[in-house]
Amino acid sequence: MPSSKSLGEFELIQRFFTHPLRADSPVRLGVGDDCALLQPQPNSELAISSDMLVEGRHFLSTTDPVRLGHKALAVNLSDLAACGAKPIGLTLALALPRADEAWLAGFSQGLLRLAQAHGCELIGGDTTQGPLNICITVFGEIPLKDGRSQALLRSGARPGDDVYVSGTLGDARLALEVFRGTVQVPGPVFEAARTRLEQPTPRVALGQALRGVASAACDISDGLSGDLGHILQSSGVGATLDARQAIQLLGVQRYPVNARGVFDSQRALSLVLNGGDDYELVFTAPPQAAAAVAAAAQASATPVLKIGGIDAAPGLRLWDGDAAPQTLNATSFDHFK
Numbered sequence: 363m364p365s366s367k368s369l370g371e372f373e374l375i376q377r378f379f380t381h382p383l384r385a386d387s388p389v390r391l392g393v394g395d396d397c398a399l400l401q402p403q404p405n406s407e408l409a410i411s412s413d414m415l416v417e418g419r420h421f422l423s424t425t426d427p428v429r430l431g432h433k434a435l436a437v438n439l440s441d442l443a444a445c446g447a448k449p450i451g452l453t454l455a456l457a458l459p460r461a462d463e464a465w466l467a468g469f470s471q472g473l474l475r476l477a478q479a480h481g482c483e484l485i486g487g488d489t490t491q492g493p494l495n496i497c498i499t500v501f502g503e504i505p506l507k508d509g510r511s512q513a514l515l516r517s518g519a520r521p522g523d524d525v526y527v528s529g530t531l532g533d534a535r536l537a538l539e540v541f542r543g544t545v546q547v548p549g550p551v552f553e554a555a556r557t558r559l560e561q562p563t564p565r566v567a568l569g570q571a572l573r574g575v576a577s578a579a580c581d582i583s584d585g586l587s588g589d590l591g592h593i594l595q596s597s598g599v600g601a602t603l604d605a606r607q608a609i610q611l612l613g614v615q616r617y618p619v620n621a622r623g624v625f626d627s628q629r630a631l632s633l634v635l636n637g638g639d640d641y642e643l644v645f646t647a648p649p650q651a652a653a654a655v656a657a658a659a660q661a662s663a664t665p666v667l668k669i670g671g672i673d674a675a676p677g678l679r680l681w682d683g684d685a686a687p688q689t690l691n692a693t694s695f696d697h698f699k
């Protein structure tokens with residue numbers, strides 16, 4: 363199919379999406395030929411993941427293009443992080459309503475800056491005219507150990523394991539609710555929350571540091587209860603979370619302004635459990651790996667918090683230290699719905 367020719371498809375690719383390869387990159391050939399060529403390290407596995415962002419569904423049409431370029435790649439790098447993979451490269455399939463040079467300059471800047479920070483080369487893609495749609499595929503590598511896979515999977519959680527979460531939760535959802543007009547927060551709180559929504563930090567270094575330490579992992583794109591739910595389902599186990607620990611994950615309470623008063627604890631917990639768009643990691647590890655988890659957190663300069671434990675009984679429960687644990691139903695617990 364013919365593509366948009368206003369700026370010229372090839373000129374557009376040349377100007378905004380072509381950059382010199384790093385000398386030490388496993389990418390042998392990048393943008394410009396029919397295929398890119400990758401040479402992963404010997405004795406390693408390739409990790410591959412795709413994520414599509416559709417205007418109106420995954421981002422607001424008013425989103426700053428620099429931030430959008432960052433986020434489009436960040437959500438993909440977050441999947442590599444969840445598997446413990448080291449990023450190598452990405453392809454970018456882009457449908458654009460028109461070749462808007464200012465938009466393209468911002469978008470490519472946001473994307474390539476994050477790519478460079480993670481040694482992830484843009485190695486190819488496709489460009490066509492159409493409703494704004496961004497599809498990125500990332501490639502990463504995971505070294506084999508004694509010939510065996512070290513990838514972090516959703517299926518490895520076992521009863522007795524601890525449950526951990528990186529960073530903070532709830533900020534992105536908070537910003538979204540402010541945009542929707544359902545909550546009001548002080549300006550500086552909104553700006554901090556908005557940055558977390560529009561420029562999430564993929565936990566790439568933590569994911570790699572957790573190889574051989576975590577028993578299971580998943581990144582949090584849809585909310586803690588749902589994404590931990592994926593681990594529970596794949597592993598055939600359940601979990602009980604300590605509400606007093608989990609509530610400490612709420613990002614907003616760490617902001618340098620007094621924002622706590624905005625939420626009662628039910629709403630705070632709801633943000634933590636059902637927030638979405640946080641791109642943190644939820645992972646499990648046996649109790650004897652606690653020191654190794656702390657070392658991984660320190661080595662990657664990423665805070666992690668233990669919030670509960672894995673049980674043999676299926677289901678997700680929340681315990682506040684007093685009453686009997688309450689069974690969580692991700693949808694019914696959402697106080698924003």
Ligand code: ADP
Nearest residue numbers: 375379393394395396454456485486487488489
């Ligand atoms: P083909 O016709 O073989 O599909 P294209 O004309 O679509 O190739 O693309 C030419 C080159 O530009 C290819 O190397 C392709 O991978 C690359 N490319 C196309 N669009 C993008 C993009 N948005 N970002 C990066 N590389 C791109």
Ligand code: MG
Nearest residue numbers: 487488489490
């Ligand atoms: Mg093509």
